[in-house]
Amino acid sequence: MSTTTAQSGLARARRGLAPGGPGGGPSNRKSKLSSQTRRTFFWLLLPSIVLLVLIHGYPLVYAGVQATHDGSLIDTGNFVGVENFGHVLSSPAFWKAAQFTLWFTIVGVFGSWLVGLGLALLLRTKIPAGGTFKILLLLPWVVPIVVSSTAWNWLVATPDSLIPSLFRSLGLGTPLFLADPNLAAVMVMAFKVWVSFPFMMMMISAALASVDTTVYEAASMDGASKWQQFSQITLPLIARSTYISWILMTIFCVNDFPTIYLLTGGGPVDATTSLVVLAYRTVFQDFQTGPGVAIAFLMTLTLVVVSVFLYRQIRKSSVE
Amino acid sequence: MTVQSEASSNFSRRGFLGLTAAAAAVPLLAACGGGSSSSSSGGGIKFWDMPWATPAYNDAAKKITEAYAPTGSNGKAGYQIIQWNNFYQTYSSAIASKTGPAVSTGGGFQAFQFEQQGQIAYADKVVEALKKNGQFDDFLPGVLEPFKSDKGYVAIPWQLDMRVFWYRKSLFDQAGVALPTDWASLLEAGKALKKIGAVGFGTGAGAGNNFGNHSMIMMMVNNGGGVFTKDGQLDVMNDRNVEAIEFLLELHSNGIIDPAAVSYTTDNMSAQWKDKKIGYGVFQAGAAERIGDTSGDFAVASPIAGPHGDKGTLVFPNNIMMYKNTPSQESSEAFLVYYMGQLKQLWQQKLMAALPVFKSITELPEFASNANNVKIVKEWQPIAKTFAAQGSTLNANLAVLDGGQALNQFTQTILTGKTDAKTALQAFKTGLESVIKK
Amino acid sequence: MSAVLHAHPASGPALGVAGPEKSRRVLSDAGLRGRWWRFVLILAITAIVLVPIMVTVVLALTPGPNSTATGLTLENLSNVFSKTLAATWLKNSLITTVSTVIVSVAVAAPAGYVLSRGRSKAVSGYSLLLFVMQSLPIITSVVPLFILFAGLGLVDNLLGLIIIYVGSTMTVATWMMAAYFDSIPVSLEEASWIDGCSVFGSFTKVVLRNSLPGILSTAIFAFLLAWNDYLVAIVFLRSNEIFTLPMGVQSFFQQNATDWSGVMALAVVMMLPPIVVFATLNKYFSVGGIGGSLAGR
Secondary structure, X not given: OOOOOOOHHHHHHOOOOOOOOOXXXXXXXXXXXXXXXXXXXXXXXXXXXXXXXXXXXXXXXXXXXXXXXXXXXXXXXXEOOOHHHHHHHOOHHHHHHHHHHHHHHHHHHHHHHHHXXXXXXXXXXXXXXXXXXXXHHHHHHHOOHHHHHHHHHHHHOOXXXXXXXXXXXXXXXXXXXXXOHHHHHHHHHHHHHHHHHHHHHHHHHHHHHOOOOHHHHHHHHOOOOHHHHHHHHHHHHOHHHHHHHHHHHHHHHHOOOHHHHHHOOOOOOOOOOOHHHHHHHXXXXXXXXXXXXXXXXXXXXXXXXXXXXXXXXXXXXXXX | OOOHHHOOOOOOHHHHHXXXXXXXXXXXXXXXXXXXXXXXXXXXXXXXXXXXXXXXXXXXXXXXXXXXXXXXXXXXXXXXXXXXXXXXXXXXXXHHOOOOOOEEOOOOXXXXXXXXXXXXXXXXXXXXXXXXXXXXXXXXXXXXXXXXXXXXXXXXXXXXXXXXXXXXXXXXXXXXXXOOOEHHHHHHHHHHHHHOOOEOOEOOOOOOOOHHHHHHHHHHXXXXXXXXXXXXXXXXXXXXXXXXXXXXXXXXXXXXXXOOHHHOOHHHHHXXXXXXOEOEEEEEOOHXXXXXOOOOOEEEOOOOEOOOOOOOEEEEXXXXXXXXXXXXXXXXXXXXXXXXXXXXXXXXXXXXXXXXXXXXXXXXXXXXXXXXXXXXXXXXXXXXXXXOOOOOXXXXXXXXXXXXXXXXXXXXXXXXXXXXHHHHHHHHHHHHHHHOOO | OOOOOOOOOOOOOOOOOHHHHHHHHXXXXXXXXXXXXXXXXHHHHHHHHOHHHHHHHHHHHOOOOOOOOOOOOOHHHHHHHHHOOHHHHHHHHXXXXXXXXXXXXXHHHHHHHHHHHOOOHHHHHHHHHHHHHOOOOHHHHHHHHHHHHHHOOOOOOHHHHHXXXXXXHHHHHHHHHHHHHHOOOHHHHHHHHHOOOOHHHHHHHHHHHHOHHHHHHHHHHHHHHHHHXXXXXXXXXXXXXXXXXXXXXXXXXXXXXXXXXXHHHHHHHHHHHHHHHHHHHHHHHOOOOOHHHHOOO
């Protein structure tokens, strides 16, 4: 790789987003970024900075105020320090919701990834009408949740719905998919995977599209098995994309409100109450603004910790 | 190794600049086409209403609002529908930014919540005006009193959402059992209905469905109980409540409550009624029209007596409130008095499922020709109590009780049957204590 | 968008000409059988996955409670257009969504480029900040945003909605763009720098013109987010004639009752534009996929 050009720092930088990766220390690199490049970078970032402050920064500060006060949505109320946080952290409902959120996220992320990966690989091969299938398989992501949740409800809610009837005719009893706490949790997760896998499929397809196919031909000439090709060529090549899609899906799952709320409302008896559903119900149904926003904050904090961990993985994966 | 390098593309710099220009232009166009109606009229009264019934209802209410011809210096009124979804958020954010309504309908206890936050204009002058024009004496008994607080009338009721028992004649015939008159006979009827595969106590507590919550409190009230004492103190663990919940658990253990009811949405419930799966259960006025069966097979039952001979049910008096943030308080009041006077049109046009608050409307031929309506007014309205039972005045805490997590969890626990009455009520009490303001 | 990426010949410089020729000949028979086997598999998967969608479509075509029609009918669909402002909602949704997509990509692509290429502490810090700040759920942001936007007169107005949608798609879109730019070797840019191109020049001329699949994925993400949102719209939009389609769907929800035939019919209307978009853009996605037929065999 040539390092003689003026932008050599830039050139070496492409492998990673953060300092501390391969290719020398940050100070070394920084000094090589010309001031003109830095200026260009600033202008390129500016619109996103403005939007970030306006749409995310301001509400974040506002939420910080709400979380440390005892007011309502309309009136800030009195400053209570970290009382709301203490209140939330000592409530069993919070920990129960945290636990459900964890499972919901794990299943949501990896379930949708596995399904998406499988389908992306399958659709990458020559299949008659492959393009049509690709479009059809994106539909779960397209349908508004308020509609698809109703369709799912229609399929499973009552003993005479389609799926329970099917189970009955197969001699498997009549499972109460939404009324049994465990089955309801399974249903919510299945629904989430159903809604999310098209996003994963699209991300992985885009990543696969940029992979040079001749690599496989070379590998197969060398006698590599299909599994070897997959694990040693495909996966590393889409690793970066994969990590990013995991991080994004983690956010989508943790922050997901409508999927759960519209299918089960968080029930039965809290069985499917995630942190964001708990935050919503605390703010808008119990009218406890401070504690509810505190829940959202704690959730965000956890999310950030988890994603910084995943973020490190991205950096590692940049080292090829 | 580079696949992309060969890619030909006419994604030129000019194209990109064009794209950016378009990006800048489109929102501007949108802005021109958009915000036409954010602030309807200067000095006018903003009246916000909910989709209480079919779109025809909102059309009629809009017509009434726009037909309002103010006298003197009072302003005209503009009509705005607010969707149910997240409505409390919509009202709160509008009020907080001073873009809220001057007059509105809304959630059952919303007026008391906003009163607590100092946003409500009291309606005493409206009540005075109603006294003068005779409408005050036209209110059905006990309808207006719950709105009177120490500081004045918080809102004016305009329709009553009543919980009543409905039944399927054909299923009772098939089961060969008489309609229940008290709890003991409800249990017997339930067992008989169970034998023919029908549900003897229909309810539901799935996503967005409050009927389950209401049926819990309804049975407490039916037994002379309730969540509050007469002077408004929390009183969850009283004997009458324990008895009522034990009875519901007995119904559940006998299979009289559908084990899937805990997850039923209102639509699941309606479908169960329509498909003749439910023989007897909790529903509201106008249910026959709603499920599309007005043959008479699906009808309102008479109230039943609890073990101590008490009768009772729940009513939610929906109300119209005025806000302090108004162009003119006199205009708000004048409009509200006018609107109350026009309400009968809505029942004349048969747009409302709920009951009217005025005797004269219940006597209209359009209303009285419906046997179910007449039965509810005659038999259920006199015994109906609000969520505040055994207390009598409404307050902001009832909003927490109505939509909050404590009652919902309690209901779902009972409907899954894996509990005993006292444990469940104790958890309910603890849950309420942590969210109810003294 | 007229840019087209061509599929590449399967042979790379690393391989002799005989290699692919030979393997292709061996493959032909088994390959054909494999193709049909895979076809049946994907058909089965698609059929199962689409059951809820089929429910929606069937419910949309089922006559409503007050209808005299029997069997399946287009009555609900024609009703939503004749009795509601569905056509206006569709137009509003298109304006909002298309604007969101364009602005979002226009903001995210340059930012993503910096995230991908820049390597200072500030840039990586910003990358993390993007992430952290957007992690707060939208339900807690709506009220403060409403108060802010009410002050700016951007309530009950599509522009206000677009700004929020761009803001909320922009963070993820930036990450998605950065991820894609990472797959474009810097060596390509270096050549242009030697030719005297500026950083901005190489970004637009070299990187962007090779990023169509990445741009399209990002655009689709933004499209669907803006197209399906109701949590923001429900608080920000008031007037029937300003509604987007998801708000139109909400308008069928009455107290304790819902006009499901209307909801489902409108849902079908809502599904169609994304399908058209996907169908149109599909060929741009499959770049590389065609040549990759050996990969998943």
